[in-house]
Amino acid sequence: MDDVLEELAATIRGHGRDSHERAEELVRTALEDETTPEVILESSLVPAMADVGRRFRDREIFVPQVLVSSRAMQAALRVLEPLLTPGAFETRGHVVIGTVKGDVHDIGKNLVAMLLRGSGFVVTDLGINVPMQRFADTIEEVQPEIVGLSALLTTTMMQMESYVEEWVRLGLRGRVKVMVGGAPVTSAFARKIGADAYGRNASDAVDAALALVEAGRGGTAGERTA
C-alpha cells in the first residue's frame, strides 16, 4: 500500500481531534495520485474500520474512539461515494436496522450501523421506536439481505418475537436474514425467536452479518465476482 493510503488508514484508526478533516484531505490526495476510489475504499478504509471494530469488541477502545473513527470514515466516504463506478465495487449487502417500538435507545444500534457501513454494507437506518410495519414496508421497498433489530430493555426486547412472527405471516421472512442485538439479548433468546444471528456487541454483529451474506451467496459467489 502506498504512503497516502497507509496514512489514511492510520487516520481512520486513530482518534485525532481533526481526523475527519485529515481523512478527507488524504482521500483527495490519493485521488490526485490517480488511485482509484475502489482501491482507496478496499485497501485502506475498510480494513482500517474493521480494525476499529475489532479493538472495540476486545474493549481496547470505547464508544468515543469509535465515534471519532466513524466520523473520519464518513468524511472519506462523502468524497468517494459519488466517484465509485457503479458495479465496480460490490457492496457486501444491504442491511435495514432499527430499534424496536417503545425503545428509544440508539447508541449501540448506531455503532452497529457505523461499523457495518465501514465494512462495506449499505445500511438503511430506520432509527428508534420503529414499528413492525415500518420494517415490513422497508423490506418490500429496499429488498435488504439482512434486517437488524435492536433493544436495550428487557421489556421491549420481547417484541422482537412478534416482529419475526409477523414477517413470517406476511411472507417476508424467507427473503431476509434476521439479526438481533442489544444489552439484554442473548444467543438463546435469538434462537428462541427464530433469528438467524445474534451480535453480542457491535463488532460481533458485523462478523455475523458478513457470515450471513457469505452463507447466502453459497455456490453463486464465483459468478458474482466474475
Add this chain to the structure above:
Amino acid sequence: MNRLLDRLAEGVLVADGAMGTMLQSAGLGPGGCGEAWNVERPQVILEIHEAYREAGADLITTNTFGGNPQRLAFHGRADDVQELSRAGAVLARSAAGEDGLVLGDLGPSGEVLAPLGTLEADDWSRGCRLQSEALLSGGADAIIVETQYAVTEMTLAVEAAHAAGATVVLASFAFGKTPSGPRTMMGTTPREAAEAMVRVGADVIGMNCGTGLDREDHERVLEAYRSVTALPLLVQPNAGDPASMGGEQVHPFAPDDLAAWFDSLVGKGAAIVGGCCGATPEHIRAFAQQRRG
C-alpha cells in the same frame, strides 16, 4: 449540614432497590413512560416506595430516572419535566416519612454530548437544573445522578444539581467488565471517574447497575474510588447480571445471597448500599435485617 450527611456520620445507610423492574411487574408496558405514573397512577408508585421503606430502606429514590427533557421528549412530554419530578418527590417524601430520606433521581440522557454526539451541553445542563429544582421543591433531601457512563455529562449534572440548591449530590457511575478492569461505556476508569467527581465537588461517589460485573469488580471499583477520595461511597448492584436477564433467563440473586454480598461491600468501605435492576423489597429487607443483626 444536610440530614443525609448527618445520618451517614452515624453509620451505614440502606438504600432501596429497583423501580423500573417493579413498574414492569405492575403493568407498565414496553417503552411506557414510567415517570408519567407519578401523576397518572400515583398510588402504584407510593406503594412501591412504601414497600421499600417498610422493608427497611433508609433512602427512598424518586421515580424520575427518565424524567429529563431528552427522555421525556420520546413520550411527547418534554414540557412536563417539572410536574413529573415534583410529583415524584412528593410521593417519595410521603413514603419516606420523618426518618426516611429522599434521593431525587436524575438518570442519563441516553445520548452522547456534542461534538461526537448531538446533545448540546447547555440543553443537558438546563434540563438537569430544572429537574433538580422540581425534585428539591417536592421534598428531596439530596440529588442522585445515577447509571452515568460519561464523565462530562455527569459533571454537568452535578453542577446543575448544586446550582439548583442541592446541598448533597451523589454521583453514581455504571461500569462494564473489560480486560483492563471495570470501565464505563465511554472507557472511563473508576479512578478517572472519582477524580472528576472530586473536582466538581460531588458529596458521595457511587457505582450502580453495570454489565458483567462480578463481586471482585465491585470491590475493585470501591478500592479505586478510595484511592482517590475519603468521600462516602455508594454501591447499588443489580440483583444478577442483566445480560442474563433476557427472556426467561432471569437468574437474580436470592434475597439472602444478595444481602450477604451487600454486607461484604460494607466491609469494603461502602457507606450506602442498595440494589439496582431486579432488586426487590425482599432483597432490601434481607439486607436491612442483616444490618440490624
